[in-house]
Amino acid sequence: MTFILAEDAALKNYLGGLTVSDEKAPVRPVKVFFGYPDVEITVQTYPYITLELIDVRVAKDRQTTGRMYDSDNRGTVAPVVNRVYGYDMPIPYDLVYQVSSYARNPRHDRAILFQMQQRFPAQYGSLEVSNALGTETAYRHMFLDGFVKRDMIEDGRRLFRNAYTVRVVSEMTPYGANNALSTVQTVEINRITNEIPDGLTPVTHLTQGD
Amino acid sequence: MNINELSNKALVQAAERLTPQFRQEALNAGWPAQIVMQMTVEEQEGDLYISYPPNIAGQVDDLEYGTPSTPPNAIIRIFMADHTDGTEDIFESAFEDIASGLGAFN
Numbered sequence: 503m504t505f506i507l508a509e510d511a512a513l514k515n516y517l518g519g520l521t522v523s524d525e526k527a528p529v530r531p532v533k534v535f536f537g538y539p540d541v542e543i544t545v546q547t548y549p550y551i552t553l554e555l556i557d558v559r560v561a562k563d564r565q566t567t568g569r570m571y572d573s574d575n576r577g578t579v580a581p582v583v584n585r586v587y588g589y590d591m592p593i594p595y596d597l598v599y600q601v602s603s604y605a606r607n608p609r610h611d612r613a614i615l616f617q618m619q620q621r622f623p624a625q626y627g628s629l630e631v632s633n634a635l636g637t638e639t640a641y642r643h644m645f646l647d648g649f650v651k652r653d654m655i656e657d658g659r660r661l662f663r664n665a666y667t668v669r670v671v672s673e674m675t676p677y678g679a680n681n682a683l684s685t686v687q688t689v690e691i692n693r694i695t696n697e698i699p700d701g702l703t704p705v706t707h708l709t710q711g712d
Numbered sequence: 713m714n715i716n717e718l719s720n721k722a723l724v725q726a727a728e729r730l731t732p733q734f735r736q737e738a739l740n741a742g743w744p745a746q747i748v749m750q751m752t753v754e755e756q757e758g759d760l761y762i763s764y765p766p767n768i769a770g771q772v773d774d775l776e777y778g779t780p781s782t783p784p785n786a787i788i789r790i791f792m793a794d795h796t797d798g799t800e801d802i803f804e805s806a807f808e809d810i811a812s813g814l815g816a817f818n
Contacts, residue, residue, distance in 0.1 A: 538783050554778070556786040559793065598793075600777065600784050648789070652773055656780060665777045667789060 504634070505674040506555070509597050509642070510536065512631040513670070516621065517551055517601070522613040532603075532614060549605035549614060557598035561671065564594035576675060577633025592673035598647070601666040611662035622646045622666055629670050645669040718810060720755070725806035727755045734762065734791050741787045743775055760795070762788050 520532040533550045571588045573581040603618065605611040621627075627644035648667035653660065730753040738748045747768055754763040764772055778784035 538778070538781070554784055556784055557790050557793065598786075598789070600786065602778065602784075604780060650773075650777060652777055654779075661780065663780070665784070667786075 505595070505672060506558070506597065508631050508634075509629070509670050509672055510553070510555070512629050512642075513553060513599060513601075513668075516629055517553070520551070520614065520617050522549060522605075522607075522610040524607055524609060530610075549603065549607070549610045551614075552602045552604075554600045554602070555597060556600050556667075557596075559596040559598065561594040561596050564671070566591050574633075574635065574637070577635050577638055580635065589675055592675045595672045595674060597670045597672050599668045599670065601668055603662075603664045605662045606659060608660070608662060611664070615664060618664070618666060622668055627668075643671045718807065720758075722807035722810055723755045723758065723760070725810070727753045727760055729806065730760070730795060737791055738787045741785055743785065743787060747771055747775070760792075762792070 514534050514536065517534045520534075521529050522532060523529060530549075533547050535550060535552050537554060538552060568591050569588055570591060571586050573586060575587040576589070576592075579587075601618070601622070603611070603614045605614060622644070624646055627646060628641040629644045630639055631642050632639050645668070646666060647669050648665075650665050652663050652665060654663065655661070734753050735748050735751065738751070739745060747764075750768055751762055751764045751772070753760055772788075774782070775785050776788050777786075
């Protein structure tokens, strides 16, 4: 996977498997969502955790220069004998996430707090991120930059909420950056072909000038 | 004025210069003006921080960290992170202005 998508998936995976318990359920899973799910869903699924990417920062203090060479183009293509890829040193970034937890039950809240403190320690935190091929894994430094407890009353009921600010180090190759910034110039659509590849549907609603 | 007093004065000036910048960034991010205009960048014991009256603390927290139905709009954290480095320039500029006024560079 690519820059940001890989870290998103890794962080969601990292938070999977949290559970809490109470008198009605000895094991109650804590669901993890990107962004904010529909309120109707979350009402039925407390406790839950949300992930928000709140900042993407260039980390100039970690920038180095030079060329790198490998056989799998940074884990994006399968290696071929005698084929070597070369590219400029990647641009370092910090990805800043807000990880929020929500619970109605104080015991759930405490159980989540305990498990989150283990996953996001004050120091030596790391996040396991796989390359696109799934052949290699990197352990990225991960920092707990802040924690606030923001319990509130919602609809006459207590809502226990915690917000963690978590920073994950990352990097993007200049090639990836160029691709991300490239603008589509033209889109070619063949409206009369009879050779439609499997899985694709012919475009039938377009008229001249579309 | 000794060097510590000079430094503190420069930091206070730097905070004053950052306040309109912070407000503009908060407004650009969609924070309501009636909240933003009550917020200032201030200095305390050598550190810069965002200050606001206690009566709007709940609204500021809801904007910054989000609520169950609204996503976070993390302008305070982003601004403070942005100016961890940038503050050096503003501090140096304020320091030089003060020192020049004292005749330090004459």
